[in-house]
Amino acid sequence: MLIYMIRHGQTDWNAEGRLQGQQDVPLNALGRSQASRNGERLAAELGDEAESYDYVASPLGRTRETMERVRAAMGLDPTAYRTETRLMELSFGDWQGFTLAELRRQAPDRVDARRREKWDFIPPGEAAESYEILSWRVGAWLTSVDRPTVCVSHGGVVRSVFRLIGKWSRDAACNMNVPQDRILKIDRDGGTVAWL
Numbered sequence: 001m002l003i004y005m006i007r008h009g010q011t012d013w014n015a016e017g018r019l020q021g022q023q024d025v026p027l028n029a030l031g032r033s034q035a036s037r038n039g040e041r042l043a044a045e046l047g048d049e050a051e052s053y054d055y056v057a058s059p060l061g062r063t064r065e066t067m068e069r070v071r072a073a074m075g076l077d078p079t080a081y082r083t084e085t086r087l088m089e090l091s092f093g094d095w096q097g098f099t100l101a102e103l104r105r106q107a108p109d110r111v112d113a114r115r116r117e118k119w120d121f122i123p124p125g126e127a128a129e130s131y132e133i134l135s136w137r138v139g140a141w142l143t144s145v146d147r148p149t150v151c152v153s154h155g156g157v158v159r160s161v162f163r164l165i166g167k168w169s170r171d172a173a174c175n176m177n178v179p180q181d182r183i184l185k186i187d188r189d190g191g192t193v194a195w196l
Helices: 012-016 029-052 061-073 100-106 108-116 131-144 155-164 170-175
Strands: 002-007 054-057 149-153 183-187 192-195
Touching: 002 029, 002 155, 029 061, 029 183, 054 061, 061 149, 100 108, 131 155, 131 170, 155 170, 155 183
Parallel strands: 002 149, 054 149
Antiparallel strands: 002 183, 183 192
16 A cells, blocks of 8 residues: 655745644745645656646645645646545644743753653643544544545654554654655555655
């Protein structure tokens, strides 16, 4: 079962190092061009099979715009996809909108605790999640995929995939860089993940 996963294009908050989580932050100019280029790459990868894939995105605006630009670059109807809440980024709770440097000035002990146990750390605030909690819903979504799929999601979701499918360690998965200008090819049943 093949899944092609794309992280949304860059936002201004990405560029500033702000924790976005589930805040709805739009793509910037670079992010829009990254999305279109990923669509061109995916069109070359999938060829005539592109229309037979299921297309699904996190419901946040930055992922929907990325999907629409990907599909437009592939010559497909930009709006012919569905959304899936299990693909949303983890919630950083009260930390959303802050940089780690800003948080370190406010709560250095909490930032240090996150650095030591990043996979299991839950930020303060209602509905905040750890990478472990995120991986539960990502795992449930991966299990539900029943046909070749293209999805647009978030960095935390990609990290969960590396942990769940690639069997990376918790530390390696949650600290990995997740590029916004690459496509991840996942063989769910074969247990492999690779950047295109």
